[in-house]
Amino acid sequence: MSEKQENKQISRRQFLRNAGIVVGGTAVGSTFILSACGNGDEVTKTVTVTTATPKFVSPFDGQEFDSLSALEAYITENYLDQDIVTVNKYISPYDGAEFDSLDALKAHLDENYMTPSGETGVVSFVVNGKPVTVKVKDNWDLAYVLRDRLGLFATKIGCNFGQCGTCTVLIDGVPVFACVTLAIECSGKNIETADGLTNGTTLSPLQQKFYDLEGFQCGFCTPGFIMAGKALLAENPNPSLDEVREAVAGHLCACGNIHRTVSTIAGGV
Ligand code: FES
Ligand code: FES
Structure with missing residues (x-):
């Protein structure tokens, strides 16, 4: 063969x-x-070549199932169909004391935790033309007090570290970073924030310019720029681009809209 x-x-x-x-x-x-x-x-x-039988494990209790549908059925039955429980207790984060209302909890916190240093925990100043007296801790910064104690939310907090200018307010006409200014140091001062610029629904001239010239993008940094711009324009009503750049040198715009912002403060040049 x-x-x-x-x-x-x-x-x-x-x-x-x-x-x-x-x-x-x-x-x-x-x-x-x-x-x-x-x-x-x-x-x-x-x-x-190794082929393992897949296991589908409940994230709640570690129970194992051979199929995804079995796991889904188990979770639906045991965890997703529960009635929502409403808790009507307000618990102090400091000492665990329970209260039936938010107001009662606030009163407890105010009385026991908000003025740890007696008289030095109270500061009086003028904000946007209104006299204000507020209890503060010695280490509370002005940005926190304006927003969280006085409800003036136009002041934004970006870095909270004195690096971005977003929190800028005017103290006696001078731009300062509120996040690195102690509230207790502001006793007797005149503070201006972007909340006070609008008269009802009428924008201030600089706010209107930002609107007309689209001087902002997302707008988060804008209150800080507007307050710095307001201080500059009070001294120099017709600043050059370079003068505006110098005035806002400590400000950052995460959107990269800085040129349009600067030209808006300068009057749209
Ligand atoms: S938030 Fe104050 S400087 Fe950035
Ligand atoms: S416009 Fe968005 S951060 Fe400046």
């Missing part, structure tokens, strides 16, 4: 072996052996 005729009669397994490939095992997780010849030496490489 010729070699060609012999090849016609070999089995498929024998053919694969002759071709340099031997396959062993048929079940999942079995081992496949691939053989190849090089330089006359036989080289054998073993590749192990």
Whole structure:
């Protein structure tokens, strides 16, 4: 029998072996052996394929399921169909005391925690033309007191670190970063914030300029720029671009809108 005729009669397994490939095992997780010849030496490489049965684990209690639908059914039954429980207790974060109303909790906090240093915890100043007396802690900064104690939210807090100018207010006409100014230091001062610029629904001239010339993008930094611009324009009604740049040198605009902001303060040049 010729070699060609012999090849016609070999089995498929024998053919694969002759071709340099031997396959062993048929079940999942079995081992496949691939053989190849090089330089006359036989080289054998073993590749192990492992298939694990997937487990679907409840994130609430660690229960395991064989399918996602089983897990979904379990969570729906045990965790998502519960009635919402309404808690009507207001708990002091300092001492755990419980109260039935938010006002009662506030009164408790005011009495016991808001004036730890007696008279030095009270400061009086004028904000946007109105005299204000407020209890403060010695280490509270002005930005916090304006926003969280007096509800004047036009002053924004960006870095809270004296690096961005977003919190700028005027104290006796001078721009300061409120986040690094202690409220207790402002006793007797005249403070202006962007809240006080609007007369009802009428914008101040500089606010109107920002609106007309689209001097802002997201607007978060804008109150700080407007207060710094107001102080500059009070001294110099027709500043050059460079003079505006110098006046707002400590301000950042995360939107990258600084050129339009500067040109708006300068009058749209
Ligand atoms: S928030 Fe005050 S300087 Fe940035
Ligand atoms: S306009 Fe968005 S941060 Fe200045």
